[in-house]
Every structure is written in C-alpha cells, then in structure tokens.
Amino acid sequence: MMTEKNINVDYLARVEGEGALRIHIKDDQVTDVQLNIFEPPRFFEAFLHGRSFDEVVDITARICGICPVAYQMSAAHALEKALGVTPPPGVRELRRLLYCGEWIESHALHVYMLHAPDYLGYESAISMAANPELLPVVQRALRMKKVGNALMTVIGGREIHPVSVCVGGFYGAPRLSALKALLPELKWGMGAAIDTVRWATTLDYPEFEVDYEFVSLSHPDEYPFNEGAILSSTGLTVPVEDYDQHYIEEHVAHSNALHSRRVETGSIYLVGPLARFNLNFDRLSPTVQGLAQEIDLELPVRNPFCSLIVRSLEMVQAFEEAIQLIEDYQEPHPSRAELPNPIPAGEGVHATEAPRGLLFHRYKVDENGLITFARIVPPTAQNLPRIEGDLWEYVPGVVGLPLEDATLRCEQLVRCYDPCISCATHFLKLDIVRE
Numbered sequence: 001m002m003t004e005k006n007i008n009v010d011y012l013a014r015v016e017g018e019g020a021l022r023i024h025i026k027d028d029q030v031t032d033v034q035l036n037i038f039e040p041p042r043f044f045e046a047f048l049h050g051r052s053f054d055e056v057v058d059i060t061a062r063i064c065g066i067c068p069v070a071y072q073m074s075a076a077h078a079l080e081k082a083l084g085v086t087p088p089p090g091v092r093e094l095r096r097l098l099y100c101g102e103w104i105e106s107h108a109l110h111v112y113m114l115h116a117p118d119y120l121g122y123e124s125a126i127s128m129a130a131n132p133e134l135l136p137v138v139q140r141a142l143r144m145k146k147v148g149n150a151l152m153t154v155i156g157g158r159e160i161h162p163v164s165v166c167v168g169g170f171y172g173a174p175r176l177s178a179l180k181a182l183l184p185e186l187k188w189g190m191g192a193a194i195d196t197v198r199w200a201t202t203l204d205y206p207e208f209e210v211d212y213e214f215v216s217l218s219h220p221d222e223y224p225f226n227e228g229a230i231l232s233s234t235g236l237t238v239p240v241e242d243y244d245q246h247y248i249e250e251h252v253a254h255s256n257a258l259h260s261r262r263v264e265t266g267s268i269y270l271v272g273p274l275a276r277f278n279l280n281f282d283r284l285s286p287t288v289q290g291l292a293q294e295i296d297l298e299l300p301v302r303n304p305f306c307s308l309i310v311r312s313l314e315m316v317q318a319f320e321e322a323i324q325l326i327e328d329y330q331e332p333h334p335s336r337a338e339l340p341n342p343i344p345a346g347e348g349v350h351a352t353e354a355p356r357g358l359l360f361h362r363y364k365v366d367e368n369g370l371i372t373f374a375r376i377v378p379p380t381a382q383n384l385p386r387i388e389g390d391l392w393e394y395v396p397g398v399v400g401l402p403l404e405d406a407t408l409r410c411e412q413l414v415r416c417y418d419p420c421i422s423c424a425t426h427f428l429k430l431d432i433v434r435e
Contacts, residue, residue, distance in 0.1 A: 090332030271357030
C-alpha cells in the first residue's frame with residue numbers, strides 16, 4: 001500500500017530571517033525538498049543604481065545587522081579597484097582587525113545562542129540560562145560577543161552598521177590607547193574561545209557526512225578574511241574577477257532567494273566555516289592547529305553538524321589575531337586615500353569571507369561617480385541549494401522518528417549553516433500529514 005507524508009516546517013527557528021521547510025515522502029522515499037524563503041526581496045542591487053559610489057559602503061552595510069562589516073569590506077575593495085585607489089599603509093591591518101570583531105560576535109552568537117540549544121535540549125539560550133548549571137555558559141557567550149562588539153565600536157564607531165569605513169580606508173582611525181584598552185578582554189576572550197572548543201567537543205553530534213565541494217577564498221600567507229583567490233576542493237583556482245565565469249545564480253520557483261551553482265558542472269557547492277577550514281587549515285595559527293589535533297578533529301571535516309566545532313576554532317583564530325594586530329598597531333596617517341578628481345569610469349570586483357562564507361560584489365561606476373551596475377552574491381544564496389541537498393540525504397534517516405524528534409533534526413541541520421535570511425524570532429512548527 002502506497003503511503004505519502006508531508007513534513008511542513010512553517011517557520012524556521014533561531015535563524016536570521018523568515019523561511020519554511022517543505023518535505024514530501026512517498027513510500028519512505030524523499031520525493032521533494034524545498035527550503036522556502038518567503039521573506040520579501042529587498043532589491044539592494046536595484047536601488048544602488050544611480051547612487052554615488054561613496055554611499056555604497058554605508059548602504060550595503062544595512063543588508064545585515066550581524067555581518068555588516070563583510071558587506072562594507074567587499075564593497076570598499078571592489079570600488080577601490082574600480083577607481084584605481086590604493087589605501088594608505090596600515091589600513092589593510094585595521095580592516096582585518098575590524099573583521100576579527102565581526103567574526104567573534106557572529107560566531108559567538110551562532111555557537112551558543114542559535115545552535116547549542118539543539119544539542120542541550122533547550123528551545124533557546126534564555127531557557128538555558130534558567131538552568132543554574134548552564135548559566136555560566138550563557139554568561140560566557142554574552143561576554144565573548146560583547147568583546148567582539150566592543151572591537152567593532154572602537155574601530156567602526158558603533159557595533160552595528162559601523163560608520164567609519166569608506167572607499168580608500170577609514171574616515172578616522174582609532175588611537176592606539178583605545179585599542180590597547182581592549183586587550184585584557186580580548187585575552188580573556190581567547191581563553192574563553194579555547195574553552196569553547198573543548199566544550200563543543202562534549203556535545204553529541206549526529207553521524208552524517210556529505211561529499212562536499214568546498215569553495216572559499218585562499219591566501220598564500222594568511223587565513224582568508226579580506227583577500228585571496230577563489231579556491232575549490234575540485235582543484236579550480238580563479239581570481240575573484242572570474243567568479244561570474246564559474247559560478248552562476250538562478251531563480252527557483254519556491255524561493256525569493258537566488259540559488260547558486262557551478263557553471264561547468266551544474267553542481268552545488270559549500271561555502272562557510274567548513275570550506276575555509278578544510279581548504280586553509282595550514283594557514284591557521286599553530287594554536288588553532290594544535291587545538292584541532294588535541295580534540296582529534298580529522299581533516300577533511302565533512303559533517304555539517306561539526307561546523308559548531310569549526311566555528312569555535314575560528315573564534316580562537318580571530319581572538320588571537322586581534323590581539324597580535326593591536327600589539328603591532330601603528331595608527332595610519334592618513335587614514336584614507338585621496339580619491340581621484342575627476343572620478344574615472346571603471347569596474348571593480350571583490351570577495352571577502354563573511355562569517356557565513358564567500359561574499360561577492362561587482363560594481364560599475366560612470367564618470368560622474370554614479371553606480372550603473374551592482375551585483376551582490378551573499379553566502380546564504382550560495383548555500384541554499386547545498387542545504388536542500390543535505391536534507392535529501394539526511395531526511396530518510398529521521399522520518400521514522402517521533403514528530404518532535406524529526407522536527408528538531410530537520411531544523412538542526414538547517415541551522416548548521418547559520419543561514420542569514422535576516423533576523424527572526426519565530427519558533428518552528430512541524431506538521432506531518434499521513435495518507
């Protein structure tokens with residue numbers, strides 16, 4: 001007798017934005033998986049048209065309240081290429097330090113507030129905090145996130161949508177004394193991040209591995225933040241300027257978000273912490289590499305659930321690098337490059353590594369300094385088809401579980417990716433209709 005079952009997740013919980021999950025099973029076989037992004041399109045690329053190039057950095061920061069620096073960095077670098085601008089000495093290091101702050105606050109938020117409740121049996125970090133045994137864990141998370149926010153405030157002027165970043169550098173650079181005042185908390189944070197790695201290994205992760213194609217930036221001398229070529233685990237290495245020749249976005253009927261694929265093969269791929277970690281392990285600090293060996297983390301890491309551990313390791317990297325950058329800091333004079341006058345027409349392309357993965361920007365500027373073309377490819381758009389691909393493989397193993405367990409497992413897998421749809425606070429509701 002043929003049986004059909006629909007799993008409907010109306011609202012995904014603990015993700016940034018509004019999305020739903022639809023799964024259809026027929027005779028215990030998955031026949032359809034759709035990650036439905038029903039949040040309305042926001043048209044940032046369209047309303048950048050006709051705006052002055054020097055507005056772009058501030059406008060694109062509003063795309064995300066969790067990772068505004070990523071959008072600012074990608075935009076600033078791309079527009080500097082379009083205008084032929086080279087930032088003054090010291091700006092590169094200061095930008096990398098600002099990115100450290102964003103990685104710290106974003107990873108701390110995800111690891112503890114959005115993902116850890118799944119493994120500890122709580123619906124939220126608030127309910128975790130009600131348990132006296134877990135209250136110190138939540139307090140540690142909040143303090144770590146606060147350290148990242150403080151770093152962004154000192155450099156960027158505020159912790160959300162920083163205002164100091166501009167094409168050519170920064171409107172103003174922080175004083176050494178202001179940065180050094182952060183060192184005690186950053187050093188505490190590094191110890192807390194190391195403790196987080198060890199704590200993360202105590203959680204019970206489902207056994208599930210995927211044969212991913214990993215894609216991330218790769219730099220010969222450093223763990224990728226702001227610069228590098230695009231590297232794939234298939235062996236493809238291309239400059240960021242050639243991104244459009246190898247990766248394409250397409251519309252799908254069930255989502256307001258575009259989906260990305262490889263041009264040559266039509267295959268889906270993975271960006272984000274797992275991709276960065278596996279492709280750039282030898283560029284991590286000796287401290288982080290030693291921690292990975294201490295916890296017996298074998299490469300390549302192909303279990304998406306273990307991305308929580310990898311994010312924790314990346315936090316150690318960000319804390320350690322932030323400390324070193326501050327100890328070596330020399331205030332740039334000037335803090336920004338002089339822009340050409342008149343403004344030349346040009347095109348610029350750049351990509352950076354947002355906490356969630358590769359973030360691509362392309363702009364065209366006319367001789368009046370106005371934007372005539374803008375293209376932005378966020379990490380989540382690239383990962384959405386990969387999330388659906390994971391669910392195709394994962395769901396058959398959980399459909400026989402009780403309703404509450406099946407709900408948790410499906411949502412938990414989606415949350416491994418920390419999808420940045422935008423901020424949302426809804427809780428997941430799952431219905432299974434049996435025929």
